[in-house]
Structure formats: structure tokens, C-alpha cells
Amino acid sequence: MxxxxxxxxxxxxxxxxxxxxxxxxxxxxxxxxxxxxxxxxxxxxxxxxxxxxxxxxxxxxxxxxxxxxxxxxxxxxxxxxxxxxxxxxxxxxxxxxxxxxxxxxxxxxxxxxxxxxxxxxxxxxxxxxxxxxxxxxxxxxxxxxxxxSPDISFDEYPNEGLSYSDVINVMLGDLQRIKYYPQYGYSIPQDIPKDVWKAFECLVALGFDEHLVDVAG
CATH class of the missing domain: 3.40.50.620 (HUPs)
Known part of the structure; x- marks a missing residue:
């Protein structure tokens, strides 16, 4: 990576x-x-x-x-x-x-x-x-x-069934849901630091977008 x-x-x-x-x-x-x-x-x-x-x-x-x-x-x-x-x-x-x-x-x-x-x-x-x-x-x-959760580091988490790319894609999807789901009543708001959201945007721009949802509108 x-x-x-x-x-x-x-x-x-x-x-x-x-x-x-x-x-x-x-x-x-x-x-x-x-x-x-x-x-x-x-x-x-x-x-x-x-x-x-x-x-x-x-x-x-x-x-x-x-x-x-x-x-x-x-x-x-x-x-x-x-x-x-x-x-x-x-x-x-x-x-x-x-x-x-x-x-x-x-x-x-x-x-x-x-x-x-x-x-x-x-x-x-x-x-x-x-x-x-x-x-x-x-x-x-x-x-x-x-x-x-299990005490596993980011570097230890991938295994034979889950690649680094898989992990990144899924956790970007979760971050996007943390940001947008409160407006639909699914969850309570959570503060997302600017540097964390910037990291999200950079990784999405690099192609890690497989688990994103449509939040248009």
C-alpha cells in the first residue's frame, strides 16, 4: 500500500x-x-x-x-x-x-x-x-x-478474506453514513474533524468508493 x-x-x-x-x-x-x-x-x-x-x-x-x-x-x-x-x-x-x-x-x-x-x-x-x-x-x-471491538490494529485487520482495499472501502462507507444519516433520522450526529473528512475525500478521489451511498438531495 x-x-x-x-x-x-x-x-x-x-x-x-x-x-x-x-x-x-x-x-x-x-x-x-x-x-x-x-x-x-x-x-x-x-x-x-x-x-x-x-x-x-x-x-x-x-x-x-x-x-x-x-x-x-x-x-x-x-x-x-x-x-x-x-x-x-x-x-x-x-x-x-x-x-x-x-x-x-x-x-x-x-x-x-x-x-x-x-x-x-x-x-x-x-x-x-x-x-x-x-x-x-x-x-x-x-x-x-x-x-x-476486537483489539486489532489497522495493519493487522486485513486477512485472507478481506484485503486492505476492502477495509478502506467499507470504512469510508461508514464514515459517509456517519455524516449524512442523521438527517434521515437513522443516527445521532457525530463531530467529524476537518482532517478526517479531508482524508475521506482524498481516498474517494483515489477510487475507494465501492461502499458509498447516494446522498444527493
């Missing part, structure tokens, strides 16, 4: 991280995806005693259609169970296809089971921490939330 691309991408990666500290909570809420390391991180949090149960939320998204042979939530639950999380402590929401639905459908699932967590640990990919927080607070106000 060219040095200037790395510098710009790292600036955006760092912006997405909230660096919040884990605390004992009522529920672990996992927003599932193609990254199984998120499931492993969530299982470790449960096994460390941070919450009494764990809910996995996710159907099939753009990046996971046909990947697991089941919903993201079901696959992540299998990973957690294999790591020692008791099946009776796992809830599964297998229908959601985006972050807003993750929150909406998980809320409905918990309410159907008379579960009313006031403090939750949200588990997500590193570059989706900030958007997850902004979306959750808008879609389910009045709750105390802590957002966490």
Missing part, C-alpha cells in the same frame, strides 16, 4: 474507534457480520463475567450472502458456544440486514422475552464502533451503552 494511502486510511480508522472501557452490564449485544473475530471477542467478554447473557443479531448482509450457510447470528452463536458460552445464555436474532435493523429487531426480541436491559455492551468491528453507537442511541434512546 502506498504510504500516503496508509496515512489517510489510518486517520479514518482511528476516528471510528471510541476506545471505551468495559464495565459490568445487563446484556452483550453483538452486531454480526463477516468477521468471526467479533464473535470470539464477544464470547471472551461473556466468559469474563461482564453480562449474564449474549444476543447475536444478523441475517445476511451484502458481504455475507452464502458465506456461512446460515444467518450471521446463528454462525456467531456456534462460535461462542464452541468457546464455552452456554446455549441457554445465547439469544439469536437472524433477520436483520443493516445496523438499524440490528437495533430494532433485537429490541423487539428482548421485549418479547420480558428482558429490559438498561446497560448494554455493543460488540462490533473496529471501524464500525462510532456508527454503531450513533445508530443505537437514535434507535433505542435511554439506554447506557459501551461499544467495544
Amino acid at each position: 502506498p504510504k500516503h494511502v496508509h496515512v489517510l486510511a489510518k486517520k479514518i480508522w482511528d476516528y471510528h474507534l471510541l476506545n471505551q472501557t468495559l464495565e459490568k452490564s445487563d446484556c452483550i449485544f453483538v452486531l454480526c457480520s463477516n468477521d468471526v473475530r467479533v464473535a470470539e471477542h464477544a464470547a471472551k467478554i461473556y466468559l469474563a463475567g461482564y453480562a449474564p447473557y449474549i444476543v447475536f443479531s444478523g441475517g445476511e448482509g451484502e458481504l455475507t450472502k452464502g458465506l456461512f450457510g446460515c444467518s450471521e447470528a446463528e454462525y456467531f452463536a456456534h462460535v461462542a458456544a464452541d468457546m464455552g458460552v452456554p446455549l441457554e445464555k445465547i439469544l439469536i436474532e437472524p433477520q436483520s440486514t443493516n445496523t438499524g435493523e440490528n437495533v430494532q429487531f433485537t429490541r423487539e426480541l428482548l421485549e418479547s422475552k420480558d428482558l429490559t436491559p438498561n446497560k448494554m455492551i455493543l460488540v462490533q468491528k473496529p471501524f464500525m464502533e462510532r456508527r454503531t453507537f450513533a445508530t443505537f442511541v437514535r434507535q433505542w434512546p435511554g439506554k447506557e451503552v459501551i461499544v467495544t
Whole structure:
């Protein structure tokens, strides 16, 4: 990767991280995806005693259609169970296809089971921490939330299934959504420093535009 691309991408990666500290909570809420390391991180949090149960939320998204042979939530639950999380402590929401639905459908699932967590640990990919927080607070106000992700650096994050280019494209899409989604009522506003948005514009100009949405008008 060219040095200037790395510098710009790292600036955006760092912006997405909230660096919040884990605390004992009522529920672990996992927003599932193609990254199984998120499931492993969530299982470790449960096994460390941070919450009494764990809910996995996710159907099939753009990046996971046909990947697991089941919903993201079901696959992540299998990973957690294999790591020692008791099946009776796992809830599964297998229908959601985006972050807003993750929150909406998980809320409905918990309410159907008379579960009313006031403090939750949200588990997500590193570059989706900030958007997850902004979306959750808008879609389910009045709750105390802590957002966490696997402790993986930008340089360590790509693997055999996800290239540097993939990571940059996706996290630029998330940054664009952080900027524009509040006007549609999807999330609360987040301050974006000028140098972070300039890095976004530079990377888009270099062709990293695969996960951008149409925000015309």
C-alpha cells in the first residue's frame, strides 16, 4: 500500500474507534457480520463475567450472502458456544440486514422475552464502533451503552478474506453514513474533524468508493 494511502486510511480508522472501557452490564449485544473475530471477542467478554447473557443479531448482509450457510447470528452463536458460552445464555436474532435493523429487531426480541436491559455492551468491528453507537442511541434512546471491538490494529485487520482495499472501502462507507444519516433520522450526529473528512475525500478521489451511498438531495 502506498504510504500516503496508509496515512489517510489510518486517520479514518482511528476516528471510528471510541476506545471505551468495559464495565459490568445487563446484556452483550453483538452486531454480526463477516468477521468471526467479533464473535470470539464477544464470547471472551461473556466468559469474563461482564453480562449474564449474549444476543447475536444478523441475517445476511451484502458481504455475507452464502458465506456461512446460515444467518450471521446463528454462525456467531456456534462460535461462542464452541468457546464455552452456554446455549441457554445465547439469544439469536437472524433477520436483520443493516445496523438499524440490528437495533430494532433485537429490541423487539428482548421485549418479547420480558428482558429490559438498561446497560448494554455493543460488540462490533473496529471501524464500525462510532456508527454503531450513533445508530443505537437514535434507535433505542435511554439506554447506557459501551461499544467495544476486537483489539486489532489497522495493519493487522486485513486477512485472507478481506484485503486492505476492502477495509478502506467499507470504512469510508461508514464514515459517509456517519455524516449524512442523521438527517434521515437513522443516527445521532457525530463531530467529524476537518482532517478526517479531508482524508475521506482524498481516498474517494483515489477510487475507494465501492461502499458509498447516494446522498444527493
